[in-house]
Structure formats: structure tokens, C-alpha cells
Amino acid sequence: MTDLFNQDSVSAVDARERRTAERRRRARKRAQRRRNIISFIVMIVALGLLVGGGWVLVRPLLNPDSDPTVEVTDYPGPGSGEVEVVIEEGSSGSDMATALVEADVVATRTAFINAYNANPDAAGIQPGTYTLMQQMSAEDAVATMLDPASLTGNRITVPEGWRASQIYERIAQRLEIEVSEVEAAADEVAADYLPDVAGGDMEGWLAASTYNIHPEDTAEDVLQSMIDRTGEMLDSLEVPADDRQDVLIKASIIEAEVIREDERARVALVIENRLDGCSGDGRLGMDSTVAYGLGITLGEALTQERLEADTSYNTRINPGLPPGPIDSPGQLSIEAVLDPAEGQLCYFVSDLETGESLFAETLDEHNDNRAIINERSNGDD
Known part of the structure; x- marks a missing residue:
């Protein structure tokens, strides 16, 4: 009985071991198949990524505009x-x-x-x-x-020494409107936009410069930009607000009277000394202001009758400064007013042929200089 039991037990153990071994073998095969499948999938994914990445790199070379992710630093043109x-x-x-x-x-x-x-x-x-x-x-x-x-926009250049009336005509020409429309715009701008010290007079406040005129600009826009330019220039020169009108008046006289730039500071000195009474009457005696008051150019003949004309701008008969500027002065003339020469100069006379001015401290010297200028003119004749 004992031997049979032992024999049967051995057989049972062997059977279990075989079944266990078979299960393990099958499990290994299943695991191997899974690994093979995963490896295949990984290989396919990797191959897809490789092909896709290569296409991403190659496609911009074939057609740069086809990839919105590529930053464009310059257009090829022509536009x-x-x-x-x-x-x-x-x-x-x-x-x-x-x-x-x-x-x-x-x-x-x-x-x-x-x-x-x-x-x-x-x-x-x-x-x-x-x-x-x-x-x-x-x-x-x-x-x-x-x-x-x-360039599609118009440009306006205002030369130094131009009067407001000349500037209005230039604006009208550029904007292709009537001068009367510019004058009406000037009245509105003067009332609403000019500094109070200007007294509502545009003369002298339309800065001599070059301006861009955009297609949508009106006469009011252009005039305001000119006033702004004057304000910016006076700001840069640190001219006090209360002094600006007087500075522009003096500078406008210098602009009209002086031909040579190096004489501006000396004419500025003459103006200051005349206002201080060096001539004994406090009168400037400037032909340029007389001509402005008459509405004529300085180049026109100033007859004795014209020189005695009773206008507020006649500085031969009225002491002190005229009531306003007589033109649009440039920055050099304004700088001369702010930093005049030093000395006792009280008179000057200009040679219109050469542009030279002769300066004097006394009336006798001034009369001698006038004789020199007259002699030059007669000699040319």
C-alpha cells in the first residue's frame, strides 16, 4: 500500500510540474509577442516622426511662404x-x-x-x-x-522775412483754395490759438520753416503748425512768455534790415541803444517799419512824403517799438535780439549793392557813412 501511494504521488507531482512548465512557456511566448508588437509600434511611430520632421524642415525650403510658423524678416518684394x-x-x-x-x-x-x-x-x-x-x-x-x-504730400517753405500776407498766398496755392479762405482761417486761429501776448495779430508768429502738408490738412491746421513751430523755437531759446512779442518785433526788424548774417548782433545793439535814447528821441527810425505800415516792400522808393506818413508803424515819428512784428523772423535774428553785441552803436546805413552796413556811434559819423554809400551809388551810375 505504501509503495503504490508513493508512486502515485510522484506521478502527480510530475504532472503538475509539466503543467507549470507549459504555462510558463506559453507565458513567455505571449510576453515575447507583446514585446514584438510594442517594438513594431515604436518603430512605426519613430519612422513617422522622422518622416514628418524631415518634411517640416524641407517644406520651407521648397516653399517658404507655405509655413506660417517661419518668421519673415524681409519681404522678397517687389510688393x-x-x-x-x-x-x-x-x-x-x-x-x-x-x-x-x-x-x-x-x-x-x-x-x-x-x-x-x-x-x-x-x-x-x-x-x-x-x-x-x-x-x-x-x-x-x-x-x-x-x-x-x-512724395504725395505738398510742402510749404516760408522764407525768413516773409510777411503774413505772403504766407497766406502760399498756403492758398498749396491747398488750392482762395486766399480769402486762408484769411478767414487766420482770423479764427488768431482768436482761438495765438498766445495772448500776440494781441490777436498773426504777423511774426508764423515761423519761417518748411512744412509738410498732408492731404487732409486744412488752412487752420497749417497755420496752427506754424504757430506751434514758433512756440517750440521760443521755448528752446528760453524766451519768457511775457517777452515773446517784443522779441519777435525786434527780430522781425533785424530780419528786414540786415543782409549779412554777421551784422545781426550789431543791429540788435542799435535797436536797444535807440530805445534807451542814444539818438535823443527814443525813435528807432527804421525804414523797414515805415514800408510795412504803408503796405509796400522795403525795396520800393521811400519818398519824403512816405517817410512822414502817419502810421503806427512809422518809427521815424513814433518813439518805441511798433505795435507788432513786420515779418516772420528766423532763429538767427531772434538769437541776435537775445544776445546783442556790446558797445555804443546808435546808427547804421546799408549798402544795398554790397549788402554791407556801416555803423556809427554819433550822428556826424552816421552822416559821413551815408555820404560814403551815396558816393558808391553815384560811382556805379
Whole structure:
């Protein structure tokens, strides 16, 4: 009984071990199959990523515009369409770049700045309104802006010494309107925009300079920009607000009387000394103010009758300064008023042929200088 039991037990153990071994073998096969499947899947995914990544890299080379994720630093040009871009007075290359990027003329500020710096003529780009294509290459944009034909806005240049009436005519011409419309606009601007010290008179406050006229600008806009320019200039020279009208009056006389720039400070000295009474009557005695009061140019003959005309601008008969400026003075004349020469000069006479002025401290010296000028003129005849 014992031997049979043991034999059966051994057989049972062997059977269990075989079954266990079989299960383990099958489990290993299943595990191997799973590993094979996972490896295959990983290989397929890796191959897909490789192919996809390669296409991402190659596609922009075949068609750069097809991938929106690629940063465009400069357009290839030549561009298309049309857009107006305003370049303000005093704009740097960087300021221009900003305006052009906002209008989509160039792709990036960097592209334009590089093209601007690479072109030795770029500093010659003028302020104004430009008609340009969109999506131009930066190099083409610089070249186009150097061409005066691309400027669509009008420009007004006010020379030193021009009177308000001349400036009104120039504005009317540029805006293609009647002078009467500019005069009406001037009345409104004088009432609402001029500093109180000007007394409502535009004369002298329309700064001599060059201005950009944009297509939408009105006469009021242009006049205000001229007044603003005067204010900015006086601010930069630190002229007190209460002194500005007198400074402009004196500077306008210097502008009208002086031909040579190096004589401005001496004429400014004569004005100060005459106002202080060096001539004994406190009168300036300036022909330029007499002519202004008569509405004639200084070049017209001042007969004795005209010299004695009773106008508020006749500084031969009225002491002190005239009631207002007689033209638009330039900055050099204003600077001369603020920093006149030193000395006792009280008179001067100008040679209209040579532009030279002869200065004197006394009336006798002045009369001698006048004789010299007359002799020169008679000799030329």
C-alpha cells in the first residue's frame, strides 16, 4: 500500500510540474509577442516622426511662404497694392521703420534699419506723405523714399522775412483754395490759438520753416503748425512768455534790415541803444517799419512824403517799438535780439549793392557813412 501511494504521488507531482512548465512557456511566448508588437509600434511611430520632421524642415525650403510658423524678416518684394505713409518732421531711421511696419510696407523694423544704414543716401529721406506698395523689400523701400516722385504730400517753405500776407498766398496755392479762405482761417486761429501776448495779430508768429502738408490738412491746421513751430523755437531759446512779442518785433526788424548774417548782433545793439535814447528821441527810425505800415516792400522808393506818413508803424515819428512784428523772423535774428553785441552803436546805413552796413556811434559819423554809400551809388551810375 505504501509503495503504490508513493508512486502515485510522484506521478502527480510530475504532472503538475509539466503543467507549470507549459504555462510558463506559453507565458513567455505571449510576453515575447507583446514585446514584438510594442517594438513594431515604436518603430512605426519613430519612422513617422522622422518622416514628418524631415518634411517640416524641407517644406520651407521648397516653399517658404507655405509655413506660417517661419518668421519673415524681409519681404522678397517687389510688393503690391498702394498705401500712404506719413514720415513726420525729425523722424529717425528707427521712427521711419516703425511707420513702415505698421503700414505693412516692410516686414520688420530690423530689415528697414539695416537697409537704411546700408544706403549712404538714406539720410536724405525727406519728411512728408509717401505713396508706397505694401510688402516691399526693405532695400526697395529705402530707394523709393529717396525718389521725390514718391512724395504725395505738398510742402510749404516760408522764407525768413516773409510777411503774413505772403504766407497766406502760399498756403492758398498749396491747398488750392482762395486766399480769402486762408484769411478767414487766420482770423479764427488768431482768436482761438495765438498766445495772448500776440494781441490777436498773426504777423511774426508764423515761423519761417518748411512744412509738410498732408492731404487732409486744412488752412487752420497749417497755420496752427506754424504757430506751434514758433512756440517750440521760443521755448528752446528760453524766451519768457511775457517777452515773446517784443522779441519777435525786434527780430522781425533785424530780419528786414540786415543782409549779412554777421551784422545781426550789431543791429540788435542799435535797436536797444535807440530805445534807451542814444539818438535823443527814443525813435528807432527804421525804414523797414515805415514800408510795412504803408503796405509796400522795403525795396520800393521811400519818398519824403512816405517817410512822414502817419502810421503806427512809422518809427521815424513814433518813439518805441511798433505795435507788432513786420515779418516772420528766423532763429538767427531772434538769437541776435537775445544776445546783442556790446558797445555804443546808435546808427547804421546799408549798402544795398554790397549788402554791407556801416555803423556809427554819433550822428556826424552816421552822416559821413551815408555820404560814403551815396558816393558808391553815384560811382556805379
